[in-house]
Amino acid sequence: MQTGGFNLIALAVQPALSLAAILSIWWIARAMKLGGDNRIHDADHARALAEEAICGFDPVDVALDRARIGALVRSADGRVLLLRRHGSHFAARLLSSHAGIRLDRQFLTIATTDRRFGAITLDLGPQAQIWAASLRLLGASA
Structure with a gap:
């Protein structure tokens, strides 16, 4: 009978210990600021x-995606940089031409030549048409 009582206690304590372990891991991850919702603030x-x-990129104009997962940034010398969320960080690519750019109302879809970077659709609101028109000038002077 003592063995049966011990099994019942072990069965009752095991879930509590598992929950405590899970909460400890959650607290450590939170303290280290791992994961979370990484977005462009402003x-x-x-x-x-x-x-x-x-280095040396002098940003003068910014268009933020409404969900804050991506942005277009124009430099003083006319270069355009595409920012997009990549895991818990942000990746960036310079746009060299308007190839792969498609406008659909307030959405601007941009596919770079780098397959690993992929395509991204930015919800730029009314700015989408303005940026699409300006991106047509990319590569024109080359």
Whole structure:
């Protein structure tokens, strides 16, 4: 009978210990700021990301996706950088031509030549048409 009582206690304690272990791992991950919802906070954050991506990039104009998962940043010399969320970080690519850019009302879909970067659809609202028109000039002087 003692063995049966011990089994019942072990069965009752095991879920509590498992829950405590899970909560401990959650707390450690939270303290280390792992995971979470990584988004571009505002235009200044997008400018900082662009400057981190390319040394000497002088951002003057920013178009943020409404969900804050991507942005287009134009430099003073006319270069355009595409930012997109990639896991818990952001990836950036310079756009060299208007090939792979498609406008659909307020959505601008951009496919770069880098297959690993993939395509992204940005909801730019009314700015989508303005940016689409300006992106047509990319590569024109080459």
